[in-house]
Amino acid sequence: MKVFAIYRKIIVPAVLMLGVLPMSAQVEVKSSLDSTEIYIGSQAHITLDVTLKNGMKLVLPEYKPLEHITPGVEVLEQSVADTSKLDNDMLKVSRTYTLTSFDENIYYIPPMNVKVDGKEYKSRELALKVFTVEVDTLHPENFYPPKDVQNNPFMWEDWSGLFGMSMLLAVLVVIAYYLFTRLRENKPVIAKVRFVKRVPPHQKAMSEIERIKADKLAASENQKEYYTKLADTLRKYIEERFGFNAMEMTSSEIISGLQANGDSDMIMELRSLFETADLVKFAKYSTQINENDNNLVNAIQFINTTKAEDLPQVERVEPKLTNEEKLGMRYRRTLKWAVGVLVAVCAAILLYIIYNAATLLSYELEIWSF
Numbered sequence: 001m002k003v004f005a006i007y008r009k010i011i012v013p014a015v016l017m018l019g020v021l022p023m024s025a026q027v028e029v030k031s032s033l034d035s036t037e038i039y040i041g042s043q044a045h046i047t048l049d050v051t052l053k054n055g056m057k058l059v060l061p062e063y064k065p066l067e068h069i070t071p072g073v074e075v076l077e078q079s080v081a082d083t084s085k086l087d088n089d090m091l092k093v094s095r096t097y098t099l100t101s102f103d104e105n106i107y108y109i110p111p112m113n114v115k116v117d118g119k120e121y122k123s124r125e126l127a128l129k130v131f132t133v134e135v136d137t138l139h140p141e142n143f144y145p146p147k148d149v150q151n152n153p154f155m156w157e158d159w160s161g162l163f164g165m166s167m168l169l170a171v172l173v174v175i176a177y178y179l180f181t182r183l184r185e186n187k188p189v190i191a192k193v194r195f196v197k198r199v200p201p202h203q204k205a206m207s208e209i210e211r212i213k214a215d216k217l218a219a220s221e222n223q224k225e226y227y228t229k230l231a232d233t234l235r236k237y238i239e240e241r242f243g244f245n246a247m248e249m250t251s252s253e254i255i256s257g258l259q260a261n262g263d264s265d266m267i268m269e270l271r272s273l274f275e276t277a278d279l280v281k282f283a284k285y286s287t288q289i290n291e292n293d294n295n296l297v298n299a300i301q302f303i304n305t306t307k308a309e310d311l312p313q314v315e316r317v318e319p320k321l322t323n324e325e326k327l328g329m330r331y332r333r334t335l336k337w338a339v340g341v342l343v344a345v346c347a348a349i350l351l352y353i354i355y356n357a358a359t360l361l362s363y364e365l366e367i368w369s370f
Contacts (some may be wrong), residue, residue: 026053026090027116031123033109035277040104043076046097048123052116054089059115063097070109073101091207104132154233158360169349176342182337201240202307209300223287227277227295232271234299237293241306251278269298 028051035044052058063075077097087091101107104127111122136142168272235254238246244257251274258267273295279285 002111014065014102027056027119027121028052029114029121030113031113031126033126033128036127037129037131038101039103040133041100044099044110044128046062046099046126047116047117048097050114050116050121051086052091052093054085054091056117058093058280060093060095061112061114066275069099072103072105073099073107073109076100097153098241099128101128101130104291106130108280116320117125129301131139162356162360165349165353168354170347172346172349174184176346179335179339181331200307201237205233205237206300208236209296209303213296223292226292227280230296230299231274231277231281234273234302237303241308251275272303273298304326 030049032047032049033044034047038044050058050060060081062080063069063321065077066074069075076098078098082094084092084094103262106127107241109126109128111125114121114123130307208229232247235246235249238244238254238258242258246254246257249257251271254274255267255271258270274289276285276291276295280287
């Protein structure tokens with residue numbers, strides 16, 4: 001009997017304790033405050049951590065909004081439980097409770113009750129100290145009621161730069177439009193370069209002599225017309241062939257120019273022809289028909305003797321513009337450049353204004369939303 005009594009008093013409780021310890025060791029409850037001291041109306045947060053075996057049923061404490069966890073301390077809100085996995089098939093469940101208080105005091109926060117598989121576990125107790133705000137009760141006139149919600153005032157300095165840029169843009173647009181209308185109203189002066197087939201000087205001269213022969217001017221009584229056309233034909237040929245202004249030179253100057261150029265072929269016959277032409281035109285000299293024919297033959301021989309066959313077959317012809325037309329071309333070119341530059345500057349200023357205005361508006365809308 002004594003042995004049975006000893007077994008019942010010592011052995012049985014020991015076995016029961018050994019069976020309960022593994023289950024208890026699998027559950028751990030911790031709580032902590034992020035701040036043990038706050039001012040009236042400020043907030044503190046209790047974090048409750050429960051470690052348990054995977055598969056166990058857990059019930060965390062629940063509080064309604066503004067419910068007192070202890071007299072003088074309210075629970076504003078509680079977070080959703082956050083579960084994370086640990087080693088050895090263990091879980092950690094965390095929840096945060098937001099507290100506040102409006103009375104100065106040192107508050108005792110009792111342990112929080114947690115149920116795991118129907119068994120109750122407790123966290124440790126906590127303490128929270130709440131400070132009051134110093135108030136100058138001796139000068140109540142310094143206290144003011146709360147202000148109403150006010151609209152954000154218009155700040156001219158924020159928009160003055162954009163306003164100035166807008167005025168500059170308007171002026172530049174007017175100037176650009178004015179220059180564009182000026183450019184549109186003036187007819188363009190276009191100098192087109194043409195490439196034409198080049199006729200050699202000797203061919204031009206021979207064609208003109210053929211016309212003189214066809215008109216039978218050598219046998220006509222109008223010797224002045226005959227010698228004028230013949231001399232002018234030679235002058236044009238000499239000018240194009242040798243490159244000096246024979247049309248504006250006297251007969252002796254032309255002969256001197258040909259001699260200086262090294263072309264002495266048939267100089268004497270050409271001198272005689274020009275002298276006869278001068279006498280007919282200015283001294284009313286009368287020639288015989290055979291003399292006219294000889295001068296015509298001499299002119300043809302001079303052309304055939306001095307002609308150049310290796311001249312280019314294509315000639316670049318540039319139109320001759322008057323000084324007024326040249327000034328007009330430069331004026332239009334300047335206008336085009338000015339309009340182009342103004343349009344580019346206006347586009348850049350416009351993009352700058354749009355970007356900065358959008359930034360300011362979004363900033364003010366963000367302020368008004370608060």
